[in-house]
Amino acid sequence: MSIIECIPNVSEGRRVDVVEGIARAIRGVPGVRLLDHSSDSSHNRTVFTMAGDAAALKAAVLAMYERAVPAIDLRAHSGEHPRLGAIDVVPFVPIEDVTMEACVALAKDVGAAVASRFGVPVYLYEEASNNPARRNLEDIRRGEFEGLAAKMASPGWSPDFGPAAPHLTAGASVIGARFPLIAYNINLNTGRLDVAKKIAAAIRQSSGGFRYVKASGFELKDRGIVQVSMNLTNYEKTSIFRVFEAVKREAERYGVSILESEIVGLVPSAALNACAEYYLQLAGFNANQVLENKLRATAHD
């Protein structure tokens, strides 16, 4: 059985009854597991994490719109986090026995259904987008809800599905497919912020580094150290171990060593196994050798 992860971001993080109503709607869909939901009141935003197969997740996302569209009015919404719509972003992520292509197809199917049932315009993003200028979430969301009507009327910004103008209260949604994100930080044995910033610049794509790395340098003032904080957006092509080794080498350049690293939130087991393979110089290793994978594969028979 295939497993897809879906992480809808909803523009409501303060009214518990609205958030709980949406969570209940998800839990009511057979075949979907709500893994987590966490609200941030200064962002005024809630991130739901759920898993299931394509059909079950489609039903769950539509059930979320059913609850969220009447309950959330973006004209009265404020919060620190940029947003375009009541259900702001809906990414589908391939986890097990499923291809990226299947997740792209699901994003398009759900996008079309959202537009036709709720009248909410939908932009496709990341792997689901056919348009390089509309691949990055940041580019699509620039101008936010307040600038959306003007943006949608401008050349190149008609939506992939639905009306060419915002939904009065629910704005627009960005729906797509992407690889699992790994939030990965490396702490350095120094208080020198310039070192963290220089290393971040050296390794991130935007300034010439690894293709699937976003990075910046921060101070952890209470500990007197600095951190290179990263998002790894495709761990198959830009591996954790290669980024770790690059940061270590760059740090040496300044006489600095790595104190520790940390994974924030979830990480696919394949990303960790790749590290064991690399450092142990494992030859001919394959995922079916992992006992738990074997147990699960047999359970599917």
Place this chain on the structure above:
Amino acid sequence: MSIIECIPNVSEGRRVDVVEGIARAIRGVPGVRLLDHSSDSSHNRTVFTMAGDAAALKAAVLAMYERAVPAIDLRAHSGEHPRLGAIDVVPFVPIEDVTMEACVALAKDVGAAVASRFGVPVYLYEEASNNPARRNLEDIRRGEFEGLAAKMASPGWSPDFGPAAPHLTAGASVIGARFPLIAYNINLNTGRLDVAKKIAAAIRQSSGGFRYVKASGFELKDRGIVQVSMNLTNYEKTSIFRVFEAVKREAERYGVSILESEIVGLVPSAALNACAEYYLQLAGFNANQVLENKLRATAHD
């Protein structure tokens, strides 16, 4: 739900109908998954790998005896592998949401049932044994089926369960609980067998090395290289990465480097995750951060 692995070794590797009859008996037990079975005709032995909870595995092991005891006569059995009984060895291994203590209790429960229902004497081994002289399988099995009657009559060798003499055709069984075994080899960039043998001696318990390592040095003649071949018998206490680093350091002593390593068969994901943690200097990592674990944990709710 707890998962225990059970890997019975049966003294029949030539008669397909007998092996298949035993496999069918296992498959007929609800809640047990037969993950693998592989027969070796020169050993005249078949290794079954199955998984389930305690109650299901007990039923499956008893169903195996039901088929195997009437079908296998050790008086007419020959093969290269040492053996004591028709069902020779039955280890229980804790995999998920289950303690070693529970596996020890299961081994004792199954041992008592085997003795009382089939009249087969049972020795407990490894973690299930209370007697240091009867902890290692090799010590219990020394003398084999042919020497069993004399051994059982000698001081210190009355069985843990059942009659103080061998079953006429089925001999005796060794039943116990142990940690998952990892078969791990490191290939060296040299043809010098003495180097592999010296490294094996340096790292194995029996000659002063790591407590949970068994090791020997071999030639891989077709490739012109040598191998340090190992069994890691408790990866929580003697980790793969520590053994790898020790072999690498020992090899440097002889001007030799590691060509590659390999894991033969299955490996628990925790053993690989520990390698990622070590080499990436991960702080505060826990197994619930592995996406697949999170998915499964939630599925249990």
